[in-house]
Amino acid sequence: MPDNQGHQVRVGADIGGTFTDVVLEAGPSQHSAKVLTTHSEPEQAIVEGLLKVVETSGIGIDRVDQLIHGTTLATNALIERRGAKTAFITTQGFRDVIEMRTEGRFDQYDLNLSLPLPLISREHRYVVAGRIAANGRELVALDESALQDIAQKIKASAYQSVAIGFIHSYMNGEHEQRARDMIERLVPGVSLSISSEVSPQMREFERFNTVCANAFVKPLMASYLERLVGRLKSAGADCPVFMIHSGGGLISIESAIEFPVRLLESGPAGGAIYAADVAARYGLDRVLSFDMGGTTAKICLIEQYTPKTARSFEVARTYRFKKGSGMPISIPVIEMVETGAGGGSIGWVDALHQIRVGPESAGSEPGPACYDRGGENPTVTDADLLLGRLDADNFAGGDITLVRDNSLTALERHIGNKLEMDPETAAIGICEVVDENMANAARVHAVESGKELGDFTMIAFGGAAPLHACRLCEKLNIDALLIPPGAGVGSAIGFLRAPFGFEAVRGAYLKLSQFDPEWTNGLIQELSSEAEKFTRAGAPESELRREIKAYMRYQGQGWEIAVVLPDRAFVAGDDLEIRRLFEAEYMRLFGRALEGLDIEIMNWSVQSSSTLPAVEPVAPVPSESRLTPRSKRRIFDARKQTFVEAGVYDRESMVAGSRVAGPAIIDENETTTIVNSAFEAIMQSDRCLLVQRKSMETGDAD
Numbered sequence: 001m002p003d004n005q006g007h008q009v010r011v012g013a014d015i016g017g018t019f020t021d022v023v024l025e026a027g028p029s030q031h032s033a034k035v036l037t038t039h040s041e042p043e044q045a046i047v048e049g050l051l052k053v054v055e056t057s058g059i060g061i062d063r064v065d066q067l068i069h070g071t072t073l074a075t076n077a078l079i080e081r082r083g084a085k086t087a088f089i090t091t092q093g094f095r096d097v098i099e100m101r102t103e104g105r106f107d108q109y110d111l112n113l114s115l116p117l118p119l120i121s122r123e124h125r126y127v128v129a130g131r132i133a134a135n136g137r138e139l140v141a142l143d144e145s146a147l148q149d150i151a152q153k154i155k156a157s158a159y160q161s162v163a164i165g166f167i168h169s170y171m172n173g174e175h176e177q178r179a180r181d182m183i184e185r186l187v188p189g190v191s192l193s194i195s196s197e198v199s200p201q202m203r204e205f206e207r208f209n210t211v212c213a214n215a216f217v218k219p220l221m222a223s224y225l226e227r228l229v230g231r232l233k234s235a236g237a238d239c240p241v242f243m244i245h246s247g248g249g250l251i252s253i254e255s256a257i258e259f260p261v262r263l264l265e266s267g268p269a270g271g272a273i274y275a276a277d278v279a280a281r282y283g284l285d286r287v288l289s290f291d292m293g294g295t296t297a298k299i300c301l302i303e304q305y306t307p308k309t310a311r312s313f314e315v316a317r318t319y320r321f322k323k324g325s326g327m328p329i330s331i332p333v334i335e336m337v338e339t340g341a342g343g344g345s346i347g348w349v350d351a352l353h354q355i356r357v358g359p360e361s362a363g364s365e366p367g368p369a370c371y372d373r374g375g376e377n378p379t380v381t382d383a384d385l386l387l388g389r390l391d392a393d394n395f396a397g398g399d400i401t402l403v404r405d406n407s408l409t410a411l412e413r414h415i416g417n418k419l420e421m422d423p424e425t426a427a428i429g430i431c432e433v434v435d436e437n438m439a440n441a442a443r444v445h446a447v448e449s450g451k452e453l454g455d456f457t458m459i460a461f462g463g464a465a466p467l468h469a470c471r472l473c474e475k476l477n478i479d480a481l482l483i484p485p486g487a488g489v490g491s492a493i494g495f496l497r498a499p500f501g502f503e504a505v506r507g508a509y510l511k512l513s514q515f516d517p518e519w520t521n522g523l524i525q526e527l528s529s530e531a532e533k534f535t536r537a538g539a540p541e542s543e544l545r546r547e548i549k550a551y552m553r554y555q556g557q558g559w560e561i562a563v564v565l566p567d568r569a570f571v572a573g574d575d576l577e578i579r580r581l582f583e584a585e586y587m588r589l590f591g592r593a594l595e596g597l598d599i600e601i602m603n604w605s606v607q608s609s610s611t612l613p614a615v616e617p618v619a620p621v622p623s624e625s626r627l628t629p630r631s632k633r634r635i636f637d638a639r640k641q642t643f644v645e646a647g648v649y650d651r652e653s654m655v656a657g658s659r660v661a662g663p664a665i666i667d668e669n670e671t672t673t674i675v676n677s678a679f680e681a682i683m684q685s686d687r688c689l690l691v692q693r694k695s696m697e698t699g700d701a702d
Helices: 042-057 073-079 144-156 174-186 204-235 253-258 266-282 380-386 404-419 423-448 465-476 487-495 517-536 574-590
Strands: 009-015 019-026 029-036 066-071 086-091 125-128 138-140 161-165 191-194 241-244 250-252 286-292 297-303 313-315 327-329 337-339 345-349 355-361 457-461 480-483 501-511 544-554 561-565 599-610 631-637 642-650 658-661 664-667 672-675 679-683 689-693
Touching: 009 042, 009 266, 009 487, 019 042, 019 487, 029 042, 029 487, 042 066, 042 204, 066 266, 066 487, 073 204, 073 313, 086 144, 086 204, 125 144, 144 174, 161 174, 161 204, 174 191, 191 204, 204 241, 204 253, 204 327, 241 253, 241 266, 250 253, 266 286, 266 297, 266 457, 266 487, 286 423, 286 465, 297 423, 337 423, 345 380, 345 404, 345 423, 355 423, 380 404, 380 423, 404 423, 423 465, 423 631, 457 465, 457 487, 465 480, 465 487, 465 672, 465 689, 501 517, 517 544, 517 599, 544 574, 561 574, 574 599, 658 664, 672 679, 672 689
Parallel strands: 009 066, 066 241, 086 125, 086 161, 161 191, 286 457, 457 480, 642 664
Antiparallel strands: 009 019, 019 029, 241 250, 286 297, 297 337, 313 327, 345 355, 480 689, 501 599, 544 561, 544 599, 631 642, 658 679, 664 672, 679 689
16 A cells, blocks of 8 residues: 555565664655564564554555565575475485585595585485486386385475475476375375476586475475564555565565575675665666675675676585585575675684684674673674774664673673783774675685776675775775665665566577577577566566576586577577677687587576666765764774774765765764775765765875
């Protein structure tokens, strides 16, 4: 139901490890709330936040038209191995695929290398005879009598969920479908997932692992989402609920329950979408998105207003920055690097007497020591408080009063006494370590993508990001960053900027020398129908746009690159156009094309999404004016390696053109922006803060 001015009322809700962010938007009006996450009942925090924003806005809860939700609950369940009791049924001879992995060593010189344990241990894996060939033809019939025996074992062992993954099922899923139907009939009520629907792509280890992950979290997420809908209705919000998936689109709650593995990176995806929206308004074609919350920090490269994407990613890595040390999930995803570096990340001293930060987090229960909720470990938030970056009486909009003495005690006990330093020096150590960890993650991500970060503009959001963004810019040689309005709840705002969309993927082999336009058009039409079905569930009347990609390589290579294909019916001779597109992309990535080699297409994808309103460019800033600070506060400036007097300003009181020279502190309800000595901040016409290096005219503080 629209608000009193006729605007649609939409709510974004993001559950993080420490805070749950809720944003209500009705036309140009926006209201937000940040509440501590309730881990035992995550839906409770959403309801609490929703009640806060409707009260602040004056809009009745019954007028909410739509709630869009993102969460890391599925990711946490996989990391903590806290899911359903799950069985895995696979093709005879392939029982140990998820344990053997790819037989690659992510650190070849580590003699004591520890590989991640498979999600489903061997005693819970069952095999059945039957074989599909790589071309989709049935070689051996499915052994249905063996399936009946397995069904009895599943029933007797009280499994809650079953994953089914057969070899080459991405080409022909008939055996998997028959197995699912039989298990469903013989074991009523058990949750079922088949790989030909969850991830129909070649490479059996990744596909099997993905369907196992889907089955593992499916009952948990189904229970949570059903409880959420029920709690919202009880509170008076009888509105449709949609979920944001890892690829950055919105899907119905029914689709999310069926494919919860698609939700693994849903929260961070919202932040990347928000950054892309800001980048489009400012015409910035090279952006580094920096999202730092209470538990983790996420970094994403955005070019041409589009976040970098991938067909797979890893969760629960056992070695930081080591590809192959985690659990591979083959679904479309916005690609980003994530580190255990948030406001709640715990500082500690290792065996070499070096300060380390994370990946363990104090979360919301008990939280940092300064929250005064029983936490005793020193965290990044405690360090920021001691360095003057936080206002103890106005944290999280005044909802939490920070206790400085608790931070002093925690830093002294756990770091200062061990390293013979005072608490303030220990706080400096924690902040410098966490900033360097994040900067190093950004460097690695950029190098892997062949980019130079000095050419990028940073867009920072999340409760802790504006506190640390200026220092990261110094470390990465970035000259400008934007802090958008509502930065403290950026991911939740990003949910409201996302289109309804779904990407259907399929493994289907084709040599370009044997290009068959009729076969290609049929495959693309099948994928289009699948993608549009999910998109229409949330946007039945919207005009849809379509993007077709082929994942291609030279014959003999091991990995593919994504190539966008023209959106039209293919005809004979189009193989030349496809080759040209592939070679252009190959040259862009690697510098030159290879001659005399055939080209293979391994996987295909079709993304369907609803159209969004055109982005309006930001109006120029009017004449600039200097502001007078409301007060002064002593903060630590890492570049100068000393404490300095910083002016304190209210972001709400700044108007377009207001200029603040560093060192400065700019306060708002959900976060605080720290402007270092070498930077200045200028309020833009859309309420974004542009923080940039001081020019020679204004005078560099150095």
